[in-house]
Amino acid sequence: MILHRIARLVLLAAAALAFWTPLLAHEATLGVLEFREMRPGAFIGRWTMEPTVGASRVDLRVPPHCLLRLPELNCGDKGLVGQITIGNLGADMSAALIKVIPLRGEPRSYTISTANPVVTLLGTDAPTLDTWLELARTYINFGIDHILLGADHLLFVLGLIWIVQGGWRLIKTITAFTVGHSASLAATAFGLIGVSERPLNACIALSIVFVGVEIVKQQRGEIGLTARYPWAVAFSFGLVHGIGFASALAGLGLERRILPAALLFFNVGVEIGQLLFVLLVLALIWAHRRLGAGLPRWSAELPAYAIGSVSMFWFLGRLVRVLAAA
Template identity: 75%
Template sequence: MRPSLRILAAWTIVSAFFAPIAVHAHESSLGALELREVRHGAYVARWTIEPTIGAARVDLRMPPHCFFRLPELDCGEKGLVGALTIGNLGSRMSAALIKIIPMEGEARSYTITTANPTVSILGPGAPSLQSWIELGATYLNYGVDHILLGADHLLFVFGLIWIVGVGRRLIGTITAFTIGHSASLAAAAFGLVGVPERPLNACIALSIVFVGVEIVKKRRGEAGLTARYPSAVAGAFGLVHGVGFASALAGLGIESRLLPAALAFFNLGVEIGQLAFVLLTLSLLWAHRRLGAVLTGWGGLVPAYAIGSVAMFWFIGRLLRVLELD
């Protein structure tokens, strides 16, 4: 292990001990509103997934020409077109899916998130350039948010950097992880593979435990699996993490014709967030090397055990959920 990594790792311990609190934010609080057209311009609104804050407390703002009082929505001759927004999105309600079911034609879905709290409701027909831009902005931001709030994913990437070190091998390892999670994200989003969320989350936690063990092995001078085949290990675990990313999209019930684009933007957002984290970690490694900041002796082992312990804590917690003992 590079000495300069040690002091960085010491701070990781501090953050990691608090990460179990932060990781709760990873499970987004959703709401899903269905608007079913009963006559031209008139809809019946119903929360199919009621947000945790309660349906009555959602500050839903319809286009100005519409009259809205649950369960009634009347937009007159003009119909339901224009800006729709939720004024009080936050940590207790991070996203809402609006599904519009017209009397004729296919149902349409729109996603409102804290990053993109306003969507434009379109009339029937092909999506316009504006709607593609809105879709891109929504899912790009959602992807960035998802990775930044995913302490488990970030800790796994951090562990990989620690084992592999800085250099060409790191590029290969991170690329393999990216390919792995992108492939499984796409497969899961298109319904080609399906893994129940709770066992999957437990497996993700277990992957970090594995990385923690591998770090200890490296510290002892043993060549673990990750040290010998970093790309293969990163790619394989990337497949697991990718299905986890897909679970964030699954709850939103995106319209099938928009799914490929939404998926591409979401994945791009995840990559942007991941790249920012890798660059920040590498910058800190450089800074510690420059300052000669080193933890000596047993101090070098503690962070590895801390990462492993926190991941084990997550694993046990998630396993209890699988067994429904929580």
């Protein structure tokens, strides 16, 4: 079938690229920098989550009236207000959370990302409209980046498209996956459930192995569990993948007042990224129909074994890390 042919092409390309993807696909390149006020206008800064690039190489730029010589930051009578940015953001670090803990009042959090490289620190606890717009822009883009760079999530979705083949069944299946990972993402972000990240990543890889086996069954003429109940399988594994999405936010230590909004915007970004990927695959299917291209018969089973081999490679690699940490 046409869908199978285009899916083979996409799966082969994804499998080839996946071997170059790090085993821990959900460990975000984030940094968390905390500024604690010791006396009026004087702060001590420290990285509570050190970025991949290395704290000494981060090009942090503070408001002009502030003097930064980490771990010390002196802002005088004006206090820590104004614009702050990281000049080399995007090279090895995708985002950074700036946490300000004043002598009086509630802590404040600001997220710098490649999509939102400059944030404005406020001297008040009350968020403004600009604060919410900044938060939306940052976390929507962060969610899009997270899903589009998550090769294992995309490979799982691609496997679902392969098995379900299209139509309303595909819409229901993708919707079930969305509902599942949205629910577990929210539950994890609010601390209702908690799973260690390394075992979770191994389980995510194992879910892709399951889909790979289901594809092989389908090619042999067998009706697998995913073919019978695609939305149930998508929802169940969506719960697992959603906890993986939440790991991108877990280490940030977001303050409770902005957590619901950050979670909402992040999830919107994830859904946008997922939709873009599905539309891309469907566009390739349409293009294949227009061109009428085909593949050699001997290549029919390669993608199914490729997706299973790549995901098993991920699973074994992540399992080794779990056992090493035990």
